[in-house]
Amino acid sequence: xxxxxxxxxxxxxxxxxxxxxxxxxxxxxxxxxxxxxxxxxxxxxxxxxxxxxxxxxxxxxxxxxxxxxxxxxxxxxxxxxxxxxxxxxxxxxxxxxxxxxxxxxxxxxxxxxxxxxxxxxxxxxxxxxxxxxxxxxxxxxxxxxxxxxxxxxxxxxxxxxxxxxxxxxxxxxxxxxxxxxxxxxxxxxxxxxxxxxxxxxxxxxxxxxxxxxxxxxxxxxxxxxxxxxxxxxxxxxxxxxxxxxxxxxxxxxxxxxxxxxxxxxxxxxxxxxxxxxxxxxxxxxxxxxxxxxxxx
Ligand SMILES: [Zn+2]
Numbered sequence: 001x002x003x004x005x006x007x008x009x010x011x012x013x014x015x016x017x018x019x020x021x022x023x024x025x026x027x028x029x030x031x032x033x034x035x036x037x038x039x040x041x042x043x044x045x046x047x048x049x050x051x052x053x054x055x056x057x058x059x060x061x062x063x064x065x066x067x068x069x070x071x072x073x074x075x076x077x078x079x080x081x082x083x084x085x086x087x088x089x090x091x092x093x094x095x096x097x098x099x100x101x102x103x104x105x106x107x108x109x110x111x112x113x114x115x116x117x118x119x120x121x122x123x124x125x126x127x128x129x130x131x132x133x134x135x136x137x138x139x140x141x142x143x144x145x146x147x148x149x150x151x152x153x154x155x156x157x158x159x160x161x162x163x164x165x166x167x168x169x170x171x172x173x174x175x176x177x178x179x180x181x182x183x184x185x186x187x188x189x190x191x192x193x194x195x196x197x198x199x200x201x202x203x204x205x206x207x208x209x210x211x212x213x214x215x216x217x218x219x220x221x222x223x224x225x226x227x228x229x230x231x232x233x234x235x236x237x238x239x240x241x242x243x244x245x246x247x248x249x250x251x252x253x254x255x256x257x258x259x260x261x262x263x264x265x266x267x268x269x270x271x272x273x274x275x276x277x278x279x280x281x282x283x284x285x286x287x288x289x290x291x292x293x294x295x296x
Contacts, residue, residue, distance in 0.1 A: 051162055052155040054098045054119070056184070060158070061119035063188035065103075068117065073291060075108040075126050083280045084124055084142070087135070091143050094217035097150035104142070110290040112232055113246045116145040118154035118187075126290045127242065131231055135277035136215070136224025136270070143211035143218070143225065151210055153203040158187060201255070208260055221270040226260045229253040241292075 052060070075081070081104075088104035100120040110127040117123075122145045124138075132138050148154070199207070208225065216222045232253045235243045 049159065050152065050155045051159045052118075052187075054100075054152075054155075056187075057152070057155050057158075058100065058119035059184040060187040061117040061121050061154070063184040064117045065121040067188055068121070068123070072123065073108045075106040075290075077106075077283075077287070080106055080126075080129070080280055080284060083276055084129075084138075087139055088122065088142055088146070090218045091139065091146045091214055094214045095146050095150040097152065100149055102146065102149065107293075108290045109293040111242050111244070111246065111293050112228075112235060113293070114141050114145050116148040116154070118149070118158070120149060122146065122149070125293070126284060128228075129281055130284055130290070131235070132228065132277075132281070133231075134224065134227075134273035136220045136222075136272045137228040137231070138224075138277065139215050139218070139220040139271075140211065140222075140225030140228050143215035143220075144207045145211075146214055147207040147210035148199060148203065150214075151203070151206055153199050153207070156203070157199065204256065205259055208256055209263065212260065212263055216270060219270050221268060221272045222264050223268065224272065226257065226264045229257050229260065233257065 084106055085104045088102060092102045102120045102122065105121070105123050106129075107123050107125050109125045110130070111125055112127045112131050113125045114128060115123050122142065124142060124145075128141050129138055212222050212225055215225065230253075232243055232246060236253070
């Protein structure tokens with residue numbers, strides 16, 4: 001469901017989005033007027049306001065994922081793909097929010113990183129599995145990305161971009177054909193150009209908090225999420241280039257480690273490691289090493 005509060009009058013207008021383009025046009029104009037007068041004063045929190053519907057978000061994510069697939073080297077190892085998708089499916093079952101068509105793919109890159117596209121697609125770098133020392137650390141990274149999607153952070157970023165006039169082309173595409181292919185293409189173009197890919201610090205903190213809950217509900221030990229961040233911190237000292245990409249799209253792990261440490265202290269229990277993790281990692285270490293992610 002869209003992230004509108006139950007008492008939000010615009011929700012009822014938005015639910016009729018399939019009615020006709022004219023209605024949608026006026027609805028969006030009203031929404032823009034409401035927001036330009038309300039959002040800046042803090043009366044309408046960004047988090048509860050979205051110009052992007054769940055269906056649009058899914059269409060945008062599909063388009064962006066098709067573009068990402070052309071640029072990213074996907075790991076062609078079915079066993080590893082299945083292992084990661086199985087972990088992902090368990091996390092998705094524990095996640096709240098709209099029923100997005102989540103997908104999990106592994107990029108054949110050595111850097112420790114992962115990213116989520118709007119409405120479902122999640123990419124994990126092979127470097128995460130190779131650097132992790134137990135399964136709960138991999139589950140922690142994936143849970144953080146699932147939380148970004150479940151909490152609709154991309155819809156929030158797109159809405160902010162539209163309101164900040166960065167996405168006027170996107171807004172006109174949405175007005176033009178009720179969020180069809182043109183809008184998805186325009187938004188995906190903005191996303192893959194990095195304009196909206198970076199989440200706010202608040203989004204990151206929320207993804208940690210919600211992700212921790214998701215991974216625990218799905219049966220993993222919450223300490224894994226903290227351990228991977230600590231691993232990133234030590235990598236930053238010994239091999240800075242391997243974490244550069246992560247730092248370009250995430251806040252410094254130190255901030256997140258501090259935020260998580262207290263929450264994790266009461267999050268013991270659950271699965272830490274499995275034979276599947278150990279055999280997958282051993283299998284990857286025997287293959288040709290992953291390549292370095294190309295810099296733009
Ligand atoms: Zn994040």
